[in-house]
Amino acid sequence: LWYHDHSLGMTRLNVYAGMAGFWIVRDDVEDSLNLPGPAPRLRDEPETKYFEIPIAIQDRSFNADGSLFYPGSRTFFDGYDGPFIPDSSVPPIWNPEFFGDTMVVNGRTWPYLEVEPRKYRLRLLNGCNSRFLILKTDRPLTFHQIGSEGGLLPDAPVALTQLLMAPAERADVIVDFSSFEPGDEIILLNLGPDSPFGGLPVDPEDQADPETTGQVMKFKVVELTGEDTSEIPAELPPIEPLTTELPARDLTLNEEMDEQAGIPIAALLGTGAAGPLSWSADVTETPTSGDTEVWRILNLTEDAHPVHLHLVMFQVLDRTPFDADAYHQAQAEYLEGDKSGPPPDPKDFAEGDPVERNSWEAGLKDTV
Numbered sequence: 001l002w003y004h005d006h007s008l009g010m011t012r013l014n015v016y017a018g019m020a021g022f023w024i025v026r027d028d029v030e031d032s033l034n035l036p037g038p039a040p041r042l043r044d045e046p047e048t049k050y051f052e053i054p055i056a057i058q059d060r061s062f063n064a065d066g067s068l069f070y071p072g073s074r075t076f077f078d079g080y081d082g083p084f085i086p087d088s089s090v091p092p093i094w095n096p097e098f099f100g101d102t103m104v105v106n107g108r109t110w111p112y113l114e115v116e117p118r119k120y121r122l123r124l125l126n127g128c129n130s131r132f133l134i135l136k137t138d139r140p141l142t143f144h145q146i147g148s149e150g151g152l153l154p155d156a157p158v159a160l161t162q163l164l165m166a167p168a169e170r171a172d173v174i175v176d177f178s179s180f181e182p183g184d185e186i187i188l189l190n191l192g193p194d195s196p197f198g199g200l201p202v203d204p205e206d207q208a209d210p211e212t213t214g215q216v217m218k219f220k221v222v223e224l225t226g227e228d229t230s231e232i233p234a235e236l237p238p239i240e241p242l243t244t245e246l247p248a249r250d251l252t253l254n255e256e257m258d259e260q261a262g263i264p265i266a267a268l269l270g271t272g273a274a275g276p277l278s279w280s281a282d283v284t285e286t287p288t289s290g291d292t293e294v295w296r297i298l299n300l301t302e303d304a305h306p307v308h309l310h311l312v313m314f315q316v317l318d319r320t321p322f323d324a325d326a327y328h329q330a331q332a333e334y335l336e337g338d339k340s341g342p343p344p345d346p347k348d349f350a351e352g353d354p355v356e357r358n359s360w361e362a363g364l365k366d367t368v
């Protein structure tokens with residue numbers, strides 16, 4: 001897991017200030033796979049060698065004195081300088097999103113890690129406030145992904161040359177540096193955009209600045225100190241697909257606009273039947289303990305938006321392209337009417353067949 005704070009109204013600041021990190025949970029099945037390790041632990045002997053490395057990636061900006069910079073006014077975001085609440089609906093402080101100009105790994109700016117020419121297990125976390133990451137190395141290196149947020153992937157590792165990671169997503173990967181020589185250097189690059197993510201592929205001109213946020217960290221290859229007996233497992237335990245007879249829930253991601261200024265003011269969650277809801281609204285998801293449900297998450301905003309759940313894992317089924325504007329319109333008409341019939345069915349607004357989940361999304365997840 002990764003722990004992070006959710007204090008209402010200041011989650012962004014607490015995550016940004018550093019109250020976020022790994023909480024790694026293990027079990028006997030995983031321990032029997034002979035994966036590269038160990039990971040750092042409390043009270044390790046000095047000089048202990050680590051072959052399992054937690055890597056929390058975040059973007060930050062700094063003031064000249066080294067303190068963290070975070071925008072304190074809405075004007076920073078889009079130049080809008082009023083009127084604000086109560087003279088309009090625009091909050092004076094909140095920014096719809098934040099992109100730092102510096103990459104930080106485990107709290108260190110553009111660090112390097114000395115690696116031996118052998119296998120390593122990297123536990124990657126995208127801990128950025130808004131930024132999607134597309135991780136790739138500047139020299140050929142395969143990410144053998146063995147796990148995601150909720151544990152191991154089913155059946156077998158997935159070999160990838162790049163990792164797409166939304167904020168809060170985790171990737172558990174094995175990389176093999178054995179084809180490199182001491183003295184070699186490998187840079188972990190970020191090819192995601194310095195702006196909201198709109199899906200793959202990302203145009204080269206939209207990719208992160210190759211001089212700054214396009215670089216994450218460096219691996220410096222040093223001499224091998226011992227035989228590498230760890231393995232990339234050929235097989236992983238299967239995962240039973242979840243099934244249910246219960247009706248699906250339609251949940252919406254909404255971006256509220258200030259109509260006067262024509263600018264976004266808040267992100268809200270909602271349901272198909274009730275529309276966008278505020279934090280203080282009654283709870284709409286009331287599953288019975290032990291139930292399995294299908295949630296259809298409808299992104300009605302301009303950009304790709306991850307959602308994450310706490311304390312429960314899910315399986316990704318598929319993604320269906322749909323006409324979000326037409327659905328939104330039909331839902332608005334339903335909400336303005338007497339709501340006698342059923343709310344609009346998103347399936348009626350599909351623009352094509354469901355697209356299968358990605359190969360690396362087959363495990364249990366809490367972020368999608």
Ligand SMILES: [Cu+2]
Nearest residue numbers: 004006308310
């Ligand atoms: Cu959370």
